[in-house]
Amino acid sequence: MFRLFEESGFTRVRSAVVPGFRFRRPSTQDSAEAYGVKAVMMTAVKPE
């Protein structure tokens, strides 16, 4: 996703993991962890 923003022309692309995010069901959370699934916050700017 980070790369998509940069390749689309955005600048100042920043990302950080959303603390505390998890899936409700343990089985879903286990699968998510196995695939490195996480919630992120991203910001970016369209150049002037």
Place this chain on the structure above:
Amino acid sequence: MLDALAAQASLEAVLKDEILRMYQEVADDPDAEFHFFHGRAAAELFGYDPEWLDRAPAGAVASFAGVGNPHLRAGIREGDTVLDLGSGAGLDAIVASWGAGPSGRVIGVDLNPAMCLKAQAHAAATGAEMECHQGAMESLPLPDGGADVVISNGVINLSFRKRRVVEEMFRVLKPGGRVSITDIVSGKQLSQSIVNDPKLWAS
């Protein structure tokens, strides 16, 4: 090649139906249990100001299905035009409208026209004005260069064409405009069995 394109189009259509069904269910039956946390508990977990949650209509809070808090870095200012991509029941648009104030403008886009109506009703109940357009995030029903800020919460991951979504956000922003989103990403390529499972994709 044509077979592959037809197969993807077919899968996208199935996914679209599943996404509409799941998020309609969150709106219609917010007390049900889903794969994800939702409602006030989720919003508090992500740092939404409790005063916002007290002030917003209960229905908008109960149906909140975000994965983070895009407002933390959105920097919405008085007079801004804000686009909420995948506005759902409207909580994020309502919070954005408080930042943009009466001289600002908040526009929601949602795949589900019923959710647009619900979000607008929730916004109106707080005295805020929100316009909501039914549409797809891969083809936003908005002109070029009109938005100061795009926010989105847990929606872009649902698209099969994420590059197209990001290009659309770029198109509708003014020069100098900014994006603040929260979303789900995967560190590894998902297996085909997950990609082909509409319920898992939609969650």
